[in-house]
Amino acid sequence: NWFKSIDTFSDIGENIIANLINSMDDLFFNKDEFVIKQGETGKSMFVIYSGEVEILIGGKAIALLGSGNIFGERSVLISEPREASVRTTQDSRIFCLEQEVLFMCFKENIELAKKLLAALFKELESHR
Structure with missing residues (x-):
């Protein structure tokens, strides 16, 4: 399973992974398209x-x-509003996960919440 190869999802149970995959939007972006823009409200994350x-x-x-x-x-x-813009540099396939689905998965698997929070803190520390 491709998702299990991603560190954030590596220790997550198969049923949680299945729920995440079934809940994600499968999006295609052409080169030079914006996925998100700095300052806009964010209710989803992307893989x-x-x-x-x-x-x-x-x-x-x-x-x-x-x-x-x-x-x-x-x-x-x-x-909080998006801290940065994200633009494709080549044609890209990107999965989108909405906040409410993510939070439901947190209730079922605390490890997913811990890993995402750890990634967030690591990112924040790198900006210091």
Whole structure:
């Protein structure tokens, strides 16, 4: 299972993974399309299946993410506006997970919540 190869989802039970997969929207973005824009309200997070995106703050690229990377979790977890824009650098297939589904999964599996919070804290520390 591809999702089990992603660190955030590696210790999650098969039934939770199945619920996540069934609840995700499977989206396709062409090169140079914005997935999210800085400052907008975020109610979903994203998992890159294929392709690549760049993270932009104030229009300046600060990072590239590829297959297996997650983005958008910060806004979902702490209900703040998007801190950055995300734009594809090539055609990309990206899964989208809505906040309410994610929170239901947290109730069933605390490990998923812990891993996403750990990723968020790691990201916040890198900005210090």
